[in-house]
Amino acid sequence: MDSQDVQADLKHVLFTKEQIQTRVAELAAQIDADYQDRDVLLVGVLKGAVMVMADLSRALHSHVTMDWMAVSSYGSGTQSSGVVRILKDLETDLMGKHVLIVEDIIDSGLTLSWLRANLMSRGPASVEICTLLRKPDAAKVEIDVKYVGYEIPNEFVVGYGLDFAEKYRNLDFIGTLAPHIYE
Numbered sequence: 001m002d003s004q005d006v007q008a009d010l011k012h013v014l015f016t017k018e019q020i021q022t023r024v025a026e027l028a029a030q031i032d033a034d035y036q037d038r039d040v041l042l043v044g045v046l047k048g049a050v051m052v053m054a055d056l057s058r059a060l061h062s063h064v065t066m067d068w069m070a071v072s073s074y075g076s077g078t079q080s081s082g083v084v085r086i087l088k089d090l091e092t093d094l095m096g097k098h099v100l101i102v103e104d105i106i107d108s109g110l111t112l113s114w115l116r117a118n119l120m121s122r123g124p125a126s127v128e129i130c131t132l133l134r135k136p137d138a139a140k141v142e143i144d145v146k147y148v149g150y151e152i153p154n155e156f157v158v159g160y161g162l163d164f165a166e167k168y169r170n171l172d173f174i175g176t177l178a179p180h181i182y183e
């Protein structure tokens with residue numbers, strides 16, 4: 001029988017709910033300071049960034065609008081394929097807008113560098129990136145990420161929007177999976 005106990009699937013907790021809330025509030029304060037005199041369009045990358053977007057947007061004092069994109073660079077496994085497909089595009093015209101991409105995690109950086117180039121081609125005033133987590137491999141691609149919550153080791157993480165085969169997104173903390181789950 002499948003265990004319904006999520007804790008049994010996890011190796012350890014990387015960031016608690018409280019730690020995430022504190023860090024997200026710090027990022028929001030930085031973003032508020034940087035966008036004082038400009039309206040910003042937050043572009044959330046579905047589905048992983050849903051939790052970051054919900055908490056970050058509520059912690060901001062600036063005027064924001066929000067839109068969503070869904071792209072795919074992964075199958076159901078844990079390896080980036082490098083091929084990015086748009087599954088859902090934005091509804092907003094980016095011409096002249098200050099865009100802030102909101103992401104859950106940057107791993108190889110392939111998805112984000114493709115996405116930034118794609119959004120840049122639509123004539124925005126600026127495109128910056130905010131990610132809650134960044135893995136070490138991201139250093140290999142040249143991508144300027146203005147706001148990073150945490151640098152993490154090269155382990156597969158779940159929770160707070162992040163999934164393994166669509167599970168664990170609803171956890172309010174971030175943890176690493178026990179090897180028996182993905183091996």
Ligand code: XMP
Pocket residue numbers: 048073074080103104105106107108109110111112155156157158162163164
């Ligand atoms: P790249 O490699 O293009 O990938 O930077 C970014 C996307 O890959 C997914 N990803 C993960 N998802 N735990 C997850 O749940 C992880 O440890 C992980 N590493 C990468 C994620 O969808 C991200 O947007």
Ligand code: MG
Pocket residue numbers: 045046047048049104105
């Ligand atoms: Mg994602």
